[in-house]
Amino acid sequence: MYLRGDALTDPLDTWPASAFAPHRIAHTITAMAGAQPLNHPPTTSTTAQAIITECDAKLERYRAALDAGADPAVVTAWIAQTQAERARAETELRTIARTTPRRMSQGEITTLVTALGDITTALRNADPADKAEVYRQLGLRLNYQPETQTVRAEVDLSAHRGVIVCVRGATPPITPPPMTLSATLRLAQV
Known part of the structure; x- marks a missing residue:
């Protein structure tokens, strides 16, 4: 036809x-906020954070070993390796933060809708x-x-x-x- x-x-x-419309906008924004997927940090984010925590603990132990008289050349190699591992995990976290969608707050949605105008x-x-x-x-x-x-x-x-x-x-x-x-x-x- x-x-x-x-x-x-x-x-x-x-x-x-x-x-x-003015009489419906609050309901619409609430519905838009509620219809977004839940924030679920990727598993790799949790893993990267665990690596950073583990590296920080190792660095503290290496500092204690140096204070206790361990060979500085050996401990320095451990420190360099651990700092490189920590840097890789931090880079992964930053990449995840940049690429993972997140839920918008009701305030952010309101600002966006207002900016769109009529x-x-x-x-x-x-x-x-x-x-x-x-x-x-x-x-x-x-x-x-x-x-x-x-x-x-x-x-x-x-x-x-x-x-x-x-x-x-x-x-x-x-x-x-x-x-x-x-x-x-x-x-x-x-």
């Missing part, structure tokens, strides 16, 4: 902004190709109802967040709670 795009454009561009105006003024890409990435699904001249619109905001898989075989994967926005849009008369 053919549906004129200009009859759907305005209601479709206005719909996502309804979730950010979402309806931004969508209306967007380049059509950019707008189409936004809707595609949101997984927008439209279902036309000709008898009522309406369109059921739905996006699944949780579809792109993935599933957190635990490293222990006995622990089931953790799926973040769904966050779906849906509405019935009345088509504009053209």
